[in-house]
Amino acid sequence: MSIKLVAIDIDGTLLNEKREITSEVKEAIAKAVAQGVAIVLCTGRPLLGVKEQLDELDLFQENDYVITYNGALVQQTKSGKIIARHGLTHEDFLEIEVMA
Numbered sequence: 001m002s003i004k005l006v007a008i009d010i011d012g013t014l015l016n017e018k019r020e021i022t023s024e025v026k027e028a029i030a031k032a033v034a035q036g037v038a039i040v041l042c043t044g045r046p047l048l049g050v051k052e053q054l055d056e057l058d059l060f061q062e063n064d065y066v067i068t069y070n071g072a073l074v075q076q077t078k079s080g081k082i083i084a085r086h087g088l089t090h091e092d093f094l095e096i097e098v099m100a
Contacts, residue, residue, distance in 0.1 A: 005038040007067065010053060014041065021056055029057055042067040047075055 008014050016022055029039055039059060043050050046068055054060055054077055064077040074084040088096075 003032075003037055005040060006032060007040045007042050010041055010043045010045070010050060014053065021053065026057065033058075038063065038065070040065050040067060042071070044068075044070045047073075047077070047080060 014021060014025065033039055039057065041050055041053060041057075041059065043066075047066060050066060050068065054064070054066065059066075060077045062076075062078055065074060065083065066077050067074050072086050073082065075082055
């Protein structure tokens with residue numbers, strides 16, 4: 001069975017302690033992409049907050065995606081098209097506030 005997708009957290013995983021992507025990591029990701037593996041960055045940040053890393057890794061192609069807002073939003077990186085959205089409704093908020 002071959003690997004088809006690798007999801008990578010950004011802060012503390014993809015980025016080192018200097019908040020950089022090392023050349024070794026860039027090379028490994030480029031090699032995986034060349035072999036047809038989808039690389040999906042996952043973060044609590046919005047799409048604009050991860051643009052620098054997506055640019056650096058050249059992950060703005062037609063079939064590239066990003067998971068943002070701690071899993072609440074999945075978007076196509078090139079177009080920004082929303083693939084999946086899992087937000088709270090106003091009723092959810094009210095229920096949570098009552099519990100707090």
